[in-house]
Amino acid sequence: MIIFDHGYSSEVDGKGTRLIFYLKGCNFRCNWCGAPESISPQPETLRYTNRTVTAGSCVTTQWVIDKALRSRAMIDGVTFGGGEPTLQADDLSTILKVLQENNIHTAMESNASTDAYREVTIYVDQLFSDLKTLSPELFAARINPDTNLLTKTLQNLQFAALNHPDLTIRVPVISQLNDSEAEQQKIADFLSKLKKSGGRFKVELLRQHHIAEPKYQALNRIYPCKDHNLPDEQNMENFKNILIKYQLEVI
Numbered sequence: 094m095i096i097f098d099h100g101y102s103s104e105v106d107g108k109g110t111r112l113i114f115y116l117k118g119c120n121f122r123c124n125w126c127g128a129p130e131s132i133s134p135q136p137e138t139l140r141y142t143n144r145t146v147t148a149g150s151c152v153t154t155q156w157v158i159d160k161a162l163r164s165r166a167m168i169d170g171v172t173f174g175g176g177e178p179t180l181q182a183d184d185l186s187t188i189l190k191v192l193q194e195n196n197i198h199t200a201m202e203s204n205a206s207t208d209a210y211r212e213v214t215i216y217v218d219q220l221f222s223d224l225k226t227l228s229p230e231l232f233a234a235r236i237n238p239d240t241n242l243l244t245k246t247l248q249n250l251q252f253a254a255l256n257h258p259d260l261t262i263r264v265p266v267i268s269q270l271n272d273s274e275a276e277q278q279k280i281a282d283f284l285s286k287l288k289k290s291g292g293r294f295k296v297e298l299l300r301q302h303h304i305a306e307p308k309y310q311a312l313n314r315i316y317p318c319k320d321h322n323l324p325d326e327q328n329m330e331n332f333k334n335i336l337i338k339y340q341l342e343v344i
């Protein structure tokens with residue numbers, strides 16, 4: 094398995110204190126990505142003015158399991174993020190099964206676009222999955238030219254809403270992607286239909302930030318969203334109110 098980071102976090106990546114592993118490699122290319130070093134499956138070097146950081150190391154499934162078992166007294170569970178963790182589904186499922194057998198709470202953060210997503214979620218107690226846009230043209234321009242991935246994402250979200258006991262659908266609110274009332278209304282309509290068809294989930298809105306800009310420079314890449322104005326608090330509030338009108342549970 095290849096990871097680009099691991100550490101401890103609290104509440105935002107699952108319930109309680111988490112040990113989190115960030116798996117390297119992603120099939121999306123979100124041009125606002127907050128972890129640009131996560132996208133390539135190959136190790137990469139980030140060159141800052143005063144230090145150099147290597148992102149990407151190969152670890153065994155046993156190394157991850159041992160680390161989780163050794164940490165269990167300090168944590169409430171283990172989370173896998175990325176990148177897109179289900180691209181390493183075989184290793185990930187192996188680890189998740191062992192953690193569940195040892196009564197360790199598991200969580201995963203996924204873009205929900207892969208074939209392996211459904212089989213991995215069986216071993217996940219708390220699931221976070223993204224919904225970024227419903228518009229194929231925006232998906233192609235900002236995320237990946239292959240819009241079949243959008244179709245797959247929506248199908249997988251429907252599957253998870255109907256079958257997973259603890260699903261949070263995360264909507265990153267991104268400038269010129271889904272910060273217009275029209276796009277937000279489309280997302281609200283989709284989620285409302287999902288709920289009416291029997292889906293169970295919470296919705297979490299995440300505001301875009303520019304924190305990752307130095308990473309793009311350190312990777313010698315251009316940060317495409319440099320000049321975008323971030324969605325403001327009022328925009329977040331308006332979006333939340335649209336969702337609440339449909340009786341959706343919003344975080």
Ligand code: SF4
Nearest residue numbers: 119121123126176204
């Ligand atoms: S899905 Fe997440 S990790 Fe992958 S490119 Fe998009 S923001 Fe980055």
